Amino acid sequence: MPQGLQVWDAAGNLTLQVSDRLARILGIVQTGAVDGSIAHAGFLTGTPFFIQRATQTGGAMPAKIGIDGTTLSWSYSTGAPVKLNTMIVYGVF
Template identity: 40%
Template sequence: MAYGIRVRDAAGNITLDTSYRAGRIIGMLQSGTNPGSINVPGFSQGEGFAIAVPFQGSGVFCPVATVSGNVLSWDWVGSTYLQYRSNSLIVYGVR
């Protein structure tokens, strides 16, 4: 039998189950339109994750964010056209 807490909404749907792993956001940054990387010491507290969200709408390329150790990197994979690179918000954290 699993142990933990389950929180349900009025319809009986599970909205939180502590037997699952929940993430914690460490920070956010703007990517600009060039590849880059930063050191994030907080990644040592768990398994790092990152997601990039474009500021512009359709027809643009969003960077691919990757985590390796304590380093967060971003690049536009397969996009050599600078005019189509979107400045994006990169949200990163640990789970």
């Protein structure tokens, strides 16, 4: 008989079990509307991911965001008339 954590909702549907992959947020960075990067050793502890969200309206968010090894970097298009400060939430699952 299998053992481990299993969670069901009120309708009896299995919603979570030990074999599921769960996200772990490592941090949040504000771009300051300029190209940049940060390093975080936590990226090596799982499969990295990021989510971006503009903190204002009326401009361009970073055109390129990527994670390479322990470094998260972002850059804006050179032709963007107004660059938006963008919040990037990053983590691993």
